[in-house]
Amino acid sequence: MREPGRNRANPAASFNVSIGHLVATGHRMAEENIESPPSTTIKKPHHNRWLMLIAAFKLAQALLFIAIGVGALRLVGKDLGDILLKLAYHMRFNPESRFVNFVLDRAEFVTDRVLRRFSIGLFAYAALGMTEGIGLYLEKGWAEYMTLIITASFLPWEIYEVFRHVTAVRSGLLVVNVMVFLYLLKVVVERGKQKRGDGPPAK
Numbered sequence: 001m002r003e004p005g006r007n008r009a010n011p012a013a014s015f016n017v018s019i020g021h022l023v024a025t026g027h028r029m030a031e032e033n034i035e036s037p038p039s040t041t042i043k044k045p046h047h048n049r050w051l052m053l054i055a056a057f058k059l060a061q062a063l064l065f066i067a068i069g070v071g072a073l074r075l076v077g078k079d080l081g082d083i084l085l086k087l088a089y090h091m092r093f094n095p096e097s098r099f100v101n102f103v104l105d106r107a108e109f110v111t112d113r114v115l116r117r118f119s120i121g122l123f124a125y126a127a128l129g130m131t132e133g134i135g136l137y138l139e140k141g142w143a144e145y146m147t148l149i150i151t152a153s154f155l156p157w158e159i160y161e162v163f164r165h166v167t168a169v170r171s172g173l174l175v176v177n178v179m180v181f182l183y184l185l186k187v188v189v190e191r192g193k194q195k196r197g198d199g200p201p202a203k
Helices: 011-036 049-074 080-090 098-107 112-137 142-166 166-197
Strands: none
Touching: 049 112, 049 142, 049 166, 112 142, 112 166, 142 166
């Protein structure tokens, strides 16, 4: 015969087991929270792709001017006429043609002093282009104004050159610079409205 109450659960023991389980669970959750901090979503900064494209164009232009300037410096102290004549033979031009004679006649006026000044001017313009490109990449307001002013100052001369003698290169550069000018003008105007609280941010 079974003794009464043997199969009954001990209330005190059950309560102690429950408390122990809760405490152990709490410690485990605390350790997991310490070991694995909550992940935070880091938003990547949004860049204006058109400004990035203009910046790349300005930097590429600056590198081109640097290369031309270095090439001009390498001609210092050399016979430019002899170099051009060899180039004409290499490109299979007729050395007696009017075009070759015209280039050779003009080469006599290109002295070492002229080459050095030409290189310095190219390096200065390249430095300006590098400043514009880096500033636009960083989306600085001063770079937008600088590029806008410089581009606008060259537009009349570029238009005159296109009307004087139309070429694909001149026409292409004019179209690109006009588009750059119009877009930067739009960005500057919208940024001004944004500062006054009159419109959405520039895109």
